[in-house]
Amino acid sequence: MRYIKLSAFVLFAAVLILPFTHTSSVQSQSVTEAPTFDMDNRTDDLNNGFSTTADFAAAREEFEGVEGVADGLGPCYNAQSCRECHQNPETGGATQISEFRAGHQDAFGNFVDAPGGSLINDRAIAAAIQERVSSADPVRTFRMTRSTFGDGFVEAIANTTLQANVAAQPSGQRGTLINVDVFEAPGQTRIGRFGWKDQQASLLSFSADAYLNEMGITSNFAQTRNENTSNGNSVAAFDGVPDPEDADNVDVGLFTTFMRSLSAPGRGPITTQVNQGAALFDSLGCDICHTPTFVTAAPGTLINGGATTVAAALGNKRIHPYSDFALHNVGTGDGIVQNGGQGSANQLNTPALWGIRSRIRLMHDGESLTVNEAILRHDGQATGIRNTYNALSTANKQAVIAFVLSL
Secondary structure, three states: OHHHHHHHHHHHHHHHHHHHHOOOOOOOOOOEEOOEEOOOOOOOOOEOOOOOHHHHHHHHHHHHOOOOHHHOOOOEEOOOOHHHHOEOOOEOOOOOOEEEEEEEEOOOOOEEEOOOOOEEOOEEOOHHHOOOOOOOOOEEEEEEOOOOOOHHHHHOOOHHHHHHHHHOOOHHHOOEOOEEEOOOOOOOEEEOOEOOOOOEOOHHHHHHHHHHHHHOOOEOOHHHOOOOOEOOEOOHHHOOOOOOOEOOOHHHHHHHHHHHOEOEEOOOOOOHHHHHHHHHHHHHOHHHOOOOOEEOOOOOOEEHHHOEEOOOOOOOEEEOOOOOOOEEOOOOOOOOOOOOOHHHOOOEEOOOOOOHHHOOOEOOOOOEOOHHHHHHHOOHHHHHHHHHHHOOOHHHHHHHHHHHOOO
């Protein structure tokens, strides 16, 4: 949003520009638990300490701000605000909002985007450029909005940590890690961890990508300087704001600051049944892909192609996301290819289970409404684990479900 940019410039410089040139050494520090956000009470614990109270408030204001046409909204878009898609039970969480993607397979079975890209925007500032789905693109899927709680810690997980975790998985359940471009470090790549297809590795890249694709607002990165089209057709006649619209990247910088500042989701009540379910969850092998625990890189570690330094508030933190952040084929793949090549068409990023008790629409498409339904949809690499779960007694199934709903 335009009105906040000048007042926020100092914040942007401090948070995002300095790491580009800072070369501090890795600091020695003991590992501690990451701060968590109490999802059951309206307490002031959303800020994990990455930002000052004032900086967090400014970043949150921008994340919640509503964009208008004068700000560069659209011309094709899905939402007017980050908060519109990320708010449950607080700003930053997952919601029932989804996006839609489509394409088709060529004669060789390779996925091909719909004209203009697989993302089909739901809204437009003029009916003449409303995007539509063609019968020529029968590969279709909804993608549910995912939570951003704790994502600053996820960003701070070292590549080597993710690689070691995947290498230790049984071959039949081993995930696939992909390297993707880091927008703020041209020519550099890093292991992707954000998005249903692991399409982003840094929160700044994620912010710029979402600003463009979900709100139609361009920023000053090579990948985001130009507007989306309407089913492949130019929207220039409807675009009155010169690109890039967030030319100084302050908006996307504030989005990034807000997400890096979010605490991890806290647990619900821990009962005897929940503890029983936790043991069953591990014995079934669910923890192979839904990895319970990671430790972030030490403060001072350079990440994101050298563009970011892990802050003290995010480094050497023990987190419990219940995800390996890798791609897997569990029989629910959507057929869409983004950054992972044709082999990733039916693979999806393992959704983190932390915070799942604040969600009702589960799996990538939101078509599962109970934990039991979501488990029973698992196939492919998870077939054996699903079958073992299915053989449990009703009481043991209920314990597993109770555990998941405590996360």
